[in-house]
Amino acid sequence: MTRSIILFAHGSRDPLWRAPMEAVAQRIATQQPERPVACAYLELCEPSLPHAAAVQAAQGATHITVVPMFLGTGKHAREDLPVLVEELRAAHPGIEFAVQQAVGEDPRMTALMAEIACETPVEASTR
Numbered sequence: 001m002t003r004s005i006i007l008f009a010h011g012s013r014d015p016l017w018r019a020p021m022e023a024v025a026q027r028i029a030t031q032q033p034e035r036p037v038a039c040a041y042l043e044l045c046e047p048s049l050p051h052a053a054a055v056q057a058a059q060g061a062t063h064i065t066v067v068p069m070f071l072g073t074g075k076h077a078r079e080d081l082p083v084l085v086e087e088l089r090a091a092h093p094g095i096e097f098a099v100q101q102a103v104g105e106d107p108r109m110t111a112l113m114a115e116i117a118c119e120t121p122v123e124a125s126t127r
Contacts, residue, residue, distance in 0.1 A: 004036035004061040006052050009069040010076060011041030018045065021069055036061060042076055053088050053095075063096045064088075071104030 005028060009021050021039045028037040036059060040052035047055070049066070056064055066085060068077045085097050103109050 002036065002060045003063045003065070004038070004056045004059075006049065006056065006064060006066050007037065007039045007069050008049055008066050008081065009039065009041055011044040013044050015045075024069070042080060049084050050088065050091070053092060053097075057092050057095055061095060063098070066097065066099045068100065068102045070102040073102045073105060077102050 007021055007025055009018075012018065018039065018041075025037045025039050028035065036056055038047070038052040038056060040047055040049040042049070053064060066081070068081060070077050081099065085099055088095075088097055104113075
């Protein structure tokens with residue numbers, strides 16, 4: 001069984017916006033080189049979720065976990081993503097799709113964001 005991951009984010013026309021998503025994908029690829037990982041976007045840039053899933057399916061994925069890279073479960077995670085995942089299940093009946101909760105709702109992430117927010121900014125410490 002090949003278990004792969006798709007990091008799913010909103011998307012932006014600005015290529016710099018994608019850098020954090022791609023950094024997460026690169027970290028996964030480094031830590032777990034046997035696990036395929038890809039980024040996918042809802043709009044404004046490529047690849048789309050259907051395209052990323054098709055590529056992973058062609059590479060032999062049997063289980064794809066979609067990770068919503070959102071701070072909360074807003075409209076995209078609550079309404080758009082379930083429709084897209086149902087379309088993926090219909091298009092790839094031999095693949096099991098799972099969807100994690102939005103990363104921002106994981107207590108580990110909220111704890112890390114709080115820790116970062118409480119740090120002294122670099123600019124303030126150099127004045």
